[in-house]
Amino acid sequence: MLRLSIYLGAFVLLLACTNKQKDSLSDAENAIPVALRPTEEKRPQMVFDQPLVYLGRITEGDSISYTFHFRNKGNLPLQISSVNSSCGCTTPKWSKDLVQPGKKGFIKVTFDSHGKEGKVQKTVTAYANTLPADNMVAFKIEVLPQKK
Numbered sequence: 001m002l003r004l005s006i007y008l009g010a011f012v013l014l015l016a017c018t019n020k021q022k023d024s025l026s027d028a029e030n031a032i033p034v035a036l037r038p039t040e041e042k043r044p045q046m047v048f049d050q051p052l053v054y055l056g057r058i059t060e061g062d063s064i065s066y067t068f069h070f071r072n073k074g075n076l077p078l079q080i081s082s083v084n085s086s087c088g089c090t091t092p093k094w095s096k097d098l099v100q101p102g103k104k105g106f107i108k109v110t111f112d113s114h115g116k117e118g119k120v121q122k123t124v125t126a127y128a129n130t131l132p133a134d135n136m137v138a139f140k141i142e143v144l145p146q147k148k
Contacts, residue, residue: 032129036079036098044078044101046070046128046135055141060113067108068124068137072099079129083107086123089116094126113143 038044048070058064072078078099083092089112095105109124123138 036129038129038131042076043074043131044072044076045074046130047073051137053139055139057142060117060143060146063112065110067106069106071104072101075101081127083126090122092124116143
């Protein structure tokens, strides 16, 4: 009887499994022209010169900018669809044009330290027609209190 219960339980678990493969493309994937959609054979590759940087020290209330440079080491033009930062204190700008294979692109970030103090690390994620679509960089900075 115990053996029958185990078999029945395993059978129910198998039936409960669902296919988790994507049936359709996301909005970001649909925004990429068909000719630029990556495959295993043809795809761009975003390789950063420095994916993590230390920007030193600044005083609370100051802003600082840094430009992350990357090269498309793939064999398909690279298109960045969006760039998001981990906090509203970091504003990104990026290469809007296609980055051809072998060529360089950029993501420029500006960090506003108002209301921040101490050691801070922020991440920035670029979504592109790469596999996987998310490409992350980060910076560390120390925000010193204002002198009174």
